[in-house]
Amino acid sequence: MELKSKRKLLKDILLEYNLVPEDKINSAIEESNNTRIPLQQILVNQKLIDKETLLKKLSEEWGTKYIDLTKIQIEPEIAKLIPEASAKRYRAIPFAKEENMLYIAMVNPRDLFAIEDIHLRTGFDIVPYLAMPDDIDKTFDKIYGATVAEEALSKIISSVSETEHEEIIQAEKPQEKSDIAEIDATTPEVEKMVNAIILGAIQKKASDIHIEPFENKFIIRYRIDGELQESQFVPPFSYRNAVIAKIKIMTASMDITEHRRPQDGRIQVIAGGKPIEFRVNIIPTVFGESCVMRILDRSSIMVDMMKLGFLEDTQEKIKKSIEKPYGIILVCGPTGSGKSTTLYSILNYINEPGVKILTAENPVEYNLEGIIQVPIQQEIGFDFAAALRAFLRQDPDVIMVGEIRDKETATIAMEAAMTGHLVFSTIHTNDAPSAVARLYEMGVLPFMISSSIECVLAQRLVRRVCPQCAEPIQPTDFHMEIFKNYNIDTSNLQLKKGKGCKACNNTGLKGRLGIHELLVFTDEMRALTLKEFAAGPIRELAIKQGMRTLAQDGLIKAARGLTTIEQVLETAQ
16 A cells, blocks of 8 residues: 555645645646646645645655755755765755765655665665755755855956956056957856856845946945845956946847946846846946846745734734725835835735736836736836826726825825725835825825825835844843833843854844834824824824834844844834
8 A cells, every 4th residue: 555655646646635626736737847847846836735735745645754944954064965966866955864874855755766876876875855846956056056156256257367367457557457349248258257146146145236347446246135245256357348248238128339328128047947037227437337237036026925024913904904895005115125025925915816906017027927017108108197097997906006106196096095996005205104294295185095095014124133043142231221112022032143154144144024114094093184194193193003113013023033123223213
């Protein structure tokens, strides 16, 4: 019976236990055949079944154990006990060893040939564990690919001739600087250099790449977790124009001969089998053209709304607001505070076949399946207001408008909310109560604000304590005073601080976390906003009704060991 069970196909197991409908399985199989992504990964990606349930059931049926690689830290020296080529070929990676036993995470732990081959190559007795393909790939990239970009860039730089290095050293003399046409953008060295710069950004999980020429040097900087970090490698100064020219060629929409005007474009690359887009902007400067590439990683906006870091009561209030059939929900904060990610996550949460969702964006950065997305084109007069007017004739259930920046857009959005549509948008204010004041300043009528808004969410991003080197710390008098001033419960303090490790580049901080301020429109709030538009009185009533400020929300998360008090005060005070 055990042998028979081990031979069961994934589809048979799913149908036998009614885990996924047959039509969904067939559709996923077709996608797997077209994309070569393993079926189990597609099922999890499409949220047809959660990862834990799938791994548990497959391990039971196939008579093997399973491992969630996202919950453990693997020592590189253990992972590299298998040759890199074999690890890639079998999609397998060691995660632990014990005397003569080697424990290996595999996509297919039933592959006896692979197990035997690894046994012969390593000399260990192999204990296979089932793991998700994406988890193995990410672990593989982390172990084997951490220095790929740096090594590639280093080799390219070291391959530049001594003559070119001499030119760099003497570059401070204007007459000895390289000519624009000196290096051809199509040479293999330039192509490899651009690829290495892009690969480095992806592996460092950067959000932006800054490629910048200065008087005597050409530098690369990455924005990681909101902070710019200069790459330790400096490309040769003589390559500055060739690198920019190569990027222009890659966008296809840019004019390589134009050096006087700003240009915009997009690039799509394949990294680790996944498409990643870059929004590219190039501007002329005193010392040449400067380029910024925004990384549009679709996986970053496919975050479950329930995993955005909301505190429990805040999450419940947001769920109640977005489950209403009409009204307007605003997300506010400065540029780079995660507003788009929050809105996309909410849209994903409510995106169902029975719900028609239309969005107006400038530009459309991420393509979302099942959602009709419309790009704004200001040059032909197709702005947010024009898009909203057109949307109302498209029979939508939900509308998302990228930004409310004028009276006309605000008025049409609120009219849509009052006539049976659920509307989402962003507005640039520092906190939630100020959003109401901003709408008044635009000239929106008080009764429209009062009757249409369901809630306003303000947010910021703070840096997380690195989970790999976090350690508990004792609160100081300063910490306790801060908690007291903001009325934070200190009965169960779990303050943590990262001591610094390779994973966080010795900063003690890795990744980012949202802190939030949610203003819910109650009957009392609606009555107040009919006659009062100043942020102060609105804030006082909101706090009285239970609203936490950004600082209070952040300090609660600091008390739980998710971030630091210093990060919260620096961002939200």
